Amino acid sequence: MLREFKEFALKGNMLDLAIGIIIGAAFGAIVSSLVDDIIMPPIGLLLGGVDFSQIFVVLKGEGDFNTVAQAKEAGAVTWNIGLFINAVIKFLIVAFSVFLLVKTINKLTRKDKTKAPAPPPPAEDVLLLREIRDLLASPKPRDC
Numbered sequence: 734m735l736r737e738f739k740e741f742a743l744k745g746n747m748l749d750l751a752i753g754i755i756i757g758a759a760f761g762a763i764v765s766s767l768v769d770d771i772i773m774p775p776i777g778l779l780l781g782g783v784d785f786s787q788i789f790v791v792l793k794g795e796g797d798f799n800t801v802a803q804a805k806e807a808g809a810v811t812w813n814i815g816l817f818i819n820a821v822i823k824f825l826i827v828a829f830s831v832f833l834l835v836k837t838i839n840k841l842t843r844k845d846k847t848k849a850p851a852p853p854p855p856a857e858d859v860l861l862l863r864e865i866r867d868l869l870a871s872p873k874p875r876d877c
Contacts, residue, residue, distance in 0.1 A: 791809050
């Protein structure tokens with residue numbers, strides 16, 4: 734049973750999947766940092782100093798909260814619009830990156846699938862030998 738599990742776990746597809754998951758998790762962290770630390774601060778600055786991660790609406794709870802963390806500490810129920818906008822931007826970046834990756838891979842594999850040139854016609858002696866073979870295989874005509 735251990736040998737069968739080892740064969741299953743070390744198959745090429747399983748190993749590729751594990752590597753893909755690890756790289757995907759690292760890529761997700763990079764995209765999160767890109768959105769939270771690079772893209773959203775200038776957009777917020779252009780919109781009058783708005784911090785998108787702190788845009789929220791209090792649905793239930795009393796008090797004036799400046800941050801989502803303060804609202805959560807007080808037990809308020811919030812609708813975190815800014816965090817949702819950040820998540821949408823992260824998704825769009827990841828989706829566009831995957832699109833570019835798939836497009837590149839398709840372009841590379843299309844070059845490999847180009848039509849192979851037609852094989853050259855058989856040599857004259859091969860044609861003659863085939864004709865002789867066909868004549869010998871055909872039924873002999875009867876004499877009248």
